[in-house]
Amino acid sequence: MRFANVPLRRLLGVLVACTPLTACSFLMDSQEVQCSTDDDCIGYEDNHPFCRNGICVPSGFRPAGCYYGTPSAQAHYLNACSTAQCEPYDNCARLGLCDATKALPPTVGPPDAGSAPSAPDVGPDAGPDAGTDGDAGATEGLDAGTSVGLDAGPGLPKCSNGMESKVIYMTGAADFPPLLQKLQQRILKETWRGVFVDAASCVGVNAAYSRDPAKRKIQNKPAYYYDYPDANKVSCSLDKDGNIVDVGVSDLFPETCSPDKEEGVEVGDYRSAVVAFTIAVSKNSDQESISAEALRLIFGNGGRWPDGREATSPWTDPKYFAIRTSGAASTVLASAMSGVTTPWWGVDAKTTDGLRSALYGVPTEDKDKTVGVLSIDYLEKGLGKENLKPLYLQAPGQLCGYVPNSTRETKDKINVRDGHYPLWGYLHFLVRKPNSPGASAFLEHFTRPNLDQALLEAIIENSIVPLCAMRVSRSKELTAKDPADFSPASGLQCHCFFDSKTSKTSCKPCTEASQCPAETPACNYGYCEKR
Structure with a gap:
């Protein structure tokens, strides 16, 4: 049934009732009254049209076949009706995968996998984490079980200078420092100083969980902090005998890192926000979307089938795949969603800043060949905003691909918040009990029923999502079999x-x-x- 013409007076009444969500370029039945409820409009040629003033009006929902109603299964979240822009990736036409039940070939690491960065090894010896702003200086290839930091330099001031015991020692995920910078200026101010050592998510996990005291300490390396009130980054030296970590920082669930737990020790796991990751390409690329299946073939098989044929054109040459090390949260989460279980194909960009540069710093003729996984704040700011774009990502079992925001131009994170975009991780703060004074001072701001508005603003400005703005939650890391694992979010709201x-x-x-x-x-x- 189509929407047919109605009298002008009737049509104008409907147009006045229409909103941006109910696009009004349509034809309606000629009968005076079509409906009294939305259910009366079922059968019209639109995705769940609404009943407005007795007329069935297009809803503007997409994609075709979307789920309308309260989610009761994981696929409902991924395929819920939405007005957000989406772009499908046709696995049948692009990959030849026309039978959704047919298994993909096993992933196979590159020939030089012995020296290449491996993906999904997320144990306690995982490499550095995916960084965001402030990550460029993170040391690569660190052993998660050792003391971490940058090479010590002569003449660095002590990290505790001028603060005595009012210092909070932290290490872990390298995407945290930009938020720490804002926390120092708006929350901690002159009362406490946050000192950080760039490392990896699993380093942050072991700093709280490990039975080995050496893994719970940062030692013999310089760290840094942000001074108050100028917000300048200041390199500093730790104590000669090292400093016990007050707060470990991770973008991954502790279980993902398989920590060497000490029996009888309690560790508090405090989730503070959600960090999204994107599949990023050059802004000049002609490519618009990608699927989890294509990601698996790209990073798990070098973009080719076992017989050598190209599988994921134009992404078939690993020298254009910009990747991070195995412990990077971007690598771990993308591997988990797509099912890559072997070392990744591609070129190690060393840092997140290097990965971003690799994606846009290519000749025009190669613009379609590059691809990488990049945290959203690196994409939405500075050179990323000017030179890159996210591909619409279609998760396993999803009808259409989405970016974290409702469009590429917005920053509302709506698809992360409502479950359409599953490639994200929680920002965890991990604290060994009993809390140290520094840990207590830090957690005080994150464990209140109502976060301070200044803290909320700092989180939002870093392109991450506070928990009170999420409509969905998850209790474990995403997987290829279950990329959603969502349930409705609870608690105070700040939508x-x-x-x-x-x-x-x-x-x-x-x-x-x-x-x-x-x-x-x-x-x-x-x-x-x-x-």
Whole structure:
């Protein structure tokens, strides 16, 4: 059934009722009243049209065949009806994978896998983590079980100079320092100093869990902090006998790193935010989308079938695949989603900054050949924003591909927040009990029922998502078999505040709960929310 013409007066009434979500370039049945509820519109040639003023109006939902309703299965989250832009990747036409039940060939590491960075080895000896801003100086190839840091230099000031015992020693995921910089300026200020050593997510895990005291210490290497109030990065030297780590930082669940746990020791795992990763290419690339199956063939098989035929054109030459080391959260999570279980094909970019440069610093004729996995803040800022774009990523079992935001031009993270985009990890703060004074001082700001607005703003400005803005949650790392593993998020909400900072919001402003309607009774961060 199609939407047919109706009298002009009737049509104008519907047009007034239409919103940007209900695109109104349509034809309607000629009958005066088509519907009284949305269910009456089932059968019209649109994805779940709405009933507006007795007329069935297109919803603007996509993709075709999307799920409309409250999710009750993992596929419902990935394929929920949405107005966000999406681009499908045709596995049948592009890869020849026309039978979804047919298994892909086993992944096979590159011939030089002995020297190449390997992916999905996420044990305690994993390499450095994927970095974001501030990652360029991270040392490569560190053993997660040893003390970590940069080579010591002469004349560096002590990390504790001027602060005595008011220092919080931290190490782990190298995407954390940009947030630490803002925390120092807006939260810690002059009361505590956050000192960090670039390393890896699994290093941060072992700093809290390991039975080996050496793995819980940073020693013989310089670290750095951000001074207050200028926010300058200051390299500094640790104590001669090293410093016990107060807070380990990881973008991965501790279990992913298989830590060498000490029996009888309790470790607190505090999740603070969500970090998304993108499949990034040159902004000049003609490519628009990619699937998890294509990712597996690219990084797990070099873009070719076992008989040598090209499989994932134009991504068939590993010298154009920009990759990170095996312990990088970007590598671990992309491997988990796509099912790569062997060393990755590609060229080690050494740092996240190097990976970003490798993606855009290619001749025009090679613009379609490059591909890499890049954290979203590196994509949305500076050179990434100017030179790169994310591909629409289609997860296993998904009808269409999505980017983290509703469009490439926005920053609302809507597809991360509602479950359409599964390539993300939690930012974990790991603390060995009993808490040290430094750990307690740090966690005080992240364990409150209501985070300080200044902290919330710092998280949002770093292109990551605070938990209160998430509509979904997960209890373990994603996998190729179950890329979603989502359940509805609970707890205090800040959707309206997040939207006000990244796009716009139609939420009702408030200063106290009495100003909010029954359907959104909580007044959170200046807006009425459900809870």
